[in-house]
Amino acid sequence: MVEDPAALFGASLKRLRARRGLSQRQLGKAVHLDHSVLSRYENGVRVPDPDLAERLDTLLDAEGALLALVPAAAAADLPDPAAESTGGRTGADGHASADAVRRRASGLPSLSRHFLGRDTETAVLLAALPAPPAGGTGDGGTRDGAGAGQPPAPSAAGPVVPGDPVVLAVHGMAGSGKTALVVRTARLVRDAFADGCLFVDLNGHTADTEPMPPAEALGRLLRRLGVSAAQLPAETGERSALFRAVTEELALLLVLDNARSTRQILPLLPSGPRCAVLVTSRGRLTALDDAEHLALGPLPPADSLALFRSIARTPDTAATRAACEEIVRYCGHLPLAVRIAAARARHSSLRELASRLADEYERPAELDDGERSVVAVLESSLSALPAEQREMFALLGLHPDEPFDALTAAALARISPGRARRRLEGLHDAGLLLRATADRYRFHDLVGAYSRTTAVSRLAAEGPAAALRALLDHTLRGCAEADLLISPHRHRFPSAAGPARPGDRAFADYEDALTWLTDNLGALTGLCGTARRHGLDAHCWQLAYALRGVCFLGRHWDAWDRSHAWAVEAARACGDRIAEATSLGNAALSHSTRGLLEPAEELLDRAITAARAGGDPFAETTALAHHAWVLHQRGRHAQAVAEQHTVLAFRRGNGLPRNLAIALRDAAVMERAAGLGQAAEEHLAEALALFTALDMRLDAAMALNVRGEFAARDGRAREAARHFVRALEAARDCGSAYERARAHHGLGLLAAAEGPDRRRRAGWHLDAARWRFTALRAEREAARVAADAAGLGVPVLTPPSGHGPPSAAGTPA
Structure with missing residues (x-):
């Protein structure tokens, strides 16, 4: 009795799978097949087609045993596809003839019914590929986007250079859905290729599997096109030449999935101008010169949420929406992570899952459903990299999750900026870094979490501490250099980072320094906390000190409060009472500037005590000056003036022109409130002269606004307007949105007082002031402007949503 061929194939497959210690799910994942289909085999x-049998052969090291069983099974159970298309014709040598080669090839994996979004990317790919004939749509849906989730109609494909097939390369980080995208695209256009479609998984990043050599891939492709094993040359170059010859007149779509490198792809490119190739890889295949490249990032939040709901089968209710949005945000909108989380959500509550994913250090490990794992795909990407790039990946995990550049990476690795830049580019090309700007990089949220989680374990024992010290030295020197430009003549402390070194940051001018500090403020603030956690306390409080200038200028309250809270702790931990007094005083200034007088006064009492304990009259009078300002805000003007005059006497006698100028300006405001108008005018004029001589731009803008306010209250409208216009220019020059708003407020009130014909100008200025104050979260000031506008009956010209106030050039007459 002849054994059933299908049963024989099935028994052999089961035995070989067990020998390799693989489950049906694991094997199915490797060949892009649901485990239930494998179970039926x-x-x-049923029996598989030769294409699948060959893939199973390779994965299970069966040396052709499974493929040899397929013809017998096919003869007993299925029609022979080659016989159907060629009438059984073969060449004189007994192998497939040219006609046999032309049979329609097929081998695309199935497309998940949960594929959602990517319409824009699909349209880009479709635009470069030939359209199927009228009525032909493949089996992936309509090409014109007639249904929900379908791509829009593409533009006509560009001309094809004779002899050159279309090559489209899609790259992106692990788990971004590259394979699903190209399979969807291939199914939409497969009818445009008369000779069919071939799919090869090149195993570029498959766990526990070596990348497929080009010779093996060519062997598979040629056999699927009807070339017998006996006709296959041994050499890769000869197989590639044969493949080009066979495909020269074919209209074939080739999908090369999961490529490791360009070297793996080049021998597999067909020659026919009616062929097209879709390639996926985690890194950009930069040496694939003739390809069109498409970078694939995370899903848009709406598509990410829809994908999660589709798989998790959660109802769209108010009760579930917040939890679902939180989960997909924790997944970084990465399709693989969203799918894993959705699969887990079907067996646990949304709240419990969100709670588990909330911990950044546990999140990568939590995104594992037993078959798929974010950690596994990241590890497979890392394992393909050279040792120095793996080390750089680990070192970057010591840095806060904000953009970083080559200078930062060079400091961490203690190498030249050029070498650091090349390593960052390598990580970017491998899909492990994203480009934030032209010269700065960042992690995807999950990749960053994984880097920070594993950084210490990946580095040598002394590596993390030495790298962090080098990074903080470099950062502190850079911040101090930038602060010298935006806060000139400020009191300086001996640097914990030591003297300047080659490779330190240099800034061209004030604007360059301000831009760098502002753009990197999140990371710089985070490094204050990093220094505190690792016991580098002098670095911590000095870094906060260097950031106070930009925080005051931009009213960056969160960065100011966080950095100085750490600074106070650090100063106390290292027993430096002067540093403690300085940090407490600067923390108090953040509070008093916002009108938070009680916490400010408490901090200043502690600052004065610490300064006296440290025996430093400079620190004591600085804290006393801040305290005098709190008294002024409380309406205790006489007491404030008395304290400020004590500060003035010390400043005049100790050769501190910057601090003297600031004390003079503040004294003028307090004196004016106390009824000492003449003294106030004299002190303010002296302060402004010093600010101008010392090139203290922000302080000059502040003093000009004070002069305008004094003149306006005295009824000197024209003089007040001149001061406010100068203040507006000075504020724009130094980058102070707060002082610009203050000047606009003053100009708006002056315009309103001129009469009804100036109401439009008044409304413009008042709205510019209110808009800027609101953007700075200066709620008191914004409310005061709104109240003034309402009290004067001035119509406020609100700019359209998403737009800032008009430029000065657009000021109404």
């Missing part, structure tokens, strides 16, 4: 219910 093993139970003898």
Whole structure:
């Protein structure tokens, strides 16, 4: 009795799978097949096509045993596809003839019914590929986007250079859905290729599997096109030449999935101008010169949420929406992570899952459903990299999750900026870094979490501490250099980072320094906390000190409060009472500037005590000056003036022109409130002269606004307007949105007082002031402007949503 061929194939498959220690799910994942289909094969219910049998052969090291069983099974159970298309014709040598080669090839994996979004990317790919004939749409849906989730109609494909097939390369980080995108695209256009479609998984990043050599891939492709094993040359170059010859007149779509490198792809490119190739890889295949490249990032939040709901089967209710949005945000909108989280959500509550994913250090490990794992795909990407790039990946995990550049990476690795830049580019090309700007990089949220989680374990024992010290030295020197430009003549402390070194940051001018500090403020603030956690306390409080200038200028309250809270702790930990007094005083200034007088006064009492304990009259009078300002805000003007005059006497006698100028300006405001108008005018004029001589731009803008306010209250409208216009220019020059708003407020009130014909100008200025104050979260000031506008009956000209106030050039007459 002849054994059933399907049963024979199934028994052999089951035995070989067990020998390799693989589950049906694991094997199915490797060949892009649902495990239930594999189960039917093993139970003898059906037989696979030769393409799948060959892939199973390779994965299970069966040396052709499974493929040899397929013809017998096909003869007993299925029609022979080659016989159907060629009438059984073969060449004189007994192998497939040219006609046999032309049979329609097929081998695309199935497309998940949960594929959602990517319409824009699909349209880009479709635009470069030939359209199927009228009425032909493949099996992936309509090409014109007639249904929900379908791509829009593409533009006509560009001309094809004779002899050159279309090559489209899609690259992106692990788990971004590259394979699903190209399979969807291939299914939409497959009818445009008369000779069919071939799919090869090149195993570029498959766990526990070596990348497929080009010779093996060529062997598979040629056999699927009808070339017998006996006709296959041994050399890769000869197989590639044969493949080009065979495909020269074919209209074939080739999908090369999961490529490791350009070297793996080049021998597999067909020659026919009616062919097209879709390639996926985690890194950009930069040496694939003739390809069109498409970078694939995370899903848009709406598509990410829809994908999660589709798989998790959660109802769209108010009760579930917040939890679902939180989960997909924790997933970084990465399709693989969203799919894993959705699969887990079907067996646990949304709240519990969100709670588990909330911990950044546990999040990568939590995104594992037993079959798929974010950690596994990241590890497979890392394992393909050279040792120095793996080390750089680990070192970057010591840095806060904000953009970083080559200078930062060079400091961490203690190498030249050029070498650091090349390593960053390598990580970017491998899909492990994203480009934030032209010269700065960042992690995807999950990749960053994984880097920070594993950084210490990946580095040598002394590596993390030495790298962090080098990074903080470099950062502190850079911040101090930038602060010298935006806060000139400020009191300086001996640097914990030591003297300047080659490779330190240099800034061209004030604007360059301000831009760098502002753009990197999140990371710089985070490094204050990093220094505190690792016991580098002098670095911590000095870094906060260097950041106070930009925080005051931009009213960056969160960065100011966080950095100085750490600074106070650090100063106390290292027993430096002067540093403690300085940090407490600067923390108090943040509070008093916002009108938070009680916490400010408490901090200043502690600052004065610490300064006296440290025996430093400079620190004591600085804290006393801040305290005098709090008294002024409380309406205790006489007491404030008395304290400020004590500060003035010390400043005049100790050769501190910057601090003297600031004390003079503040004294003028306090004196004016106390009824000492003449003294106030004299002190303010002296302060402004010093600010101008010392090139203290922000302080000059502040003093000009004070002069305008004094003149306006005295009824000197024209003089007040001149001061406010100068203040507006000075504020724009130094980058102070707060002082610009203050000047606009003053100009708006002056315009309103001129009469009804100036109401439009008044409304413009008042709205510019209110808009800027609101953007700075200066709620008191914004409310005061709104109240003034309402009290004067001035119509406020609100700019359109998403737009800032008009430029000065657009000021109404």
